[in-house]
Amino acid sequence: DAKTTQPNSMESNEEEPVHLPCNHSTISGTDYIHWYRQLPSQGPEYVIHGLTSNVNNRMASLAIAEDRKSSTLILHRATLRDAAVYYCILSGNNDMRFGAGTRLTVKP
Amino acid sequence: KAGVTQTPRYLIKTRGQQVTLSCSPISGHRSVSWYQQTPGQGLQFLFEYFSETQRNKGNFPGRFSGRQFSNSRSEMNVSTLELGDSALYLCASSFHRSAPRNEQFFGPGTRLTVL
Numbered sequence: 001d002a003k004t005t006q007p008n009s010m011e012s013n014e015e016e017p018v019h020l021p022c023n024h025s026t027i028s029g030t031d032y033i034h035w036y037r038q039l040p041s042q043g044p045e046y047v048i049h050g051l052t053s054n055v056n057n058r059m060a061s062l063a064i065a066e067d068r069k070s071s072t073l074i075l076h077r078a079t080l081r082d083a084a085v086y087y088c089i090l091s092g093n094n095d096m097r098f099g100a101g102t103r104l105t106v107k108p
Numbered sequence: 109k110a111g112v113t114q115t116p117r118y119l120i121k122t123r124g125q126q127v128t129l130s131c132s133p134i135s136g137h138r139s140v141s142w143y144q145q146t147p148g149q150g151l152q153f154l155f156e157y158f159s160e161t162q163r164n165k166g167n168f169p170g171r172f173s174g175r176q177f178s179n180s181r182s183e184m185n186v187s188t189l190e191l192g193d194s195a196l197y198l199c200a201s202s203f204h205r206s207a208p209r210n211e212q213f214f215g216p217g218t219r220l221t222v223l
């Protein structure tokens with residue numbers, strides 16, 4: 001099964017943009033790319049998802065490489081509340097495959 | 109609109125026992141998925157139920173089972189508990205079937221400790 005690879009941790013300054021990378025070189029043509037984040041002692045929270053085209057919503061933007069082997073989650077202005085573990089996930093017909101996640105630290 | 113609720117929030121069991129966890133999805137959501145989260149394996153998909161039928165299943169032994177009721181509430185059961193079953197069990201609901209392709213809403217989880 002295709003998996004995702006993410007950096008273990010990243011740091012950002014408050015009010016600056018953050019680019020969280022994800023590698024999924026063995027993605028299949030029907031896999032969607034999802035991003036969720038998890039705050040301490042909470043369940044994951046949906047952030048964004050896409051298939052081939054770049055996507056924007058109120059929380060973030062998702063940039064998907066043309067070959068779909070990588071993607072980047074973009075938080076346009078990081079706030080302290082964005083500190084969380086961010087998971088890049090592949091979802092096919094039957095399941096969701098989580099990577100290990102990137103722990104984002106936001107410094108004031 | 110109330111979120112996904114899971115009961116109990118914490119549970120302690122001993123090896124060999126069985127346990128049942130409950131999940132109430134967001135009103136109107138018909139799909140319920142279950143996940144296991146451990147420090148070593150991370151988040152792993154267990155199974156998805158839609159309209160009282162198991163639609164998808166992850167790579168877990170048969171000791172892990174579930175069901176869904178007509179009101180979309182779901183329960184998962186783990187029999188013959190092992191130490192390695194200690195984990196946070198998360199439930200997620202979605203309006204659509206094939207939940208992995210759609211936005212899911214997660215509950216806070218049930219923390220199971222097996223002694």
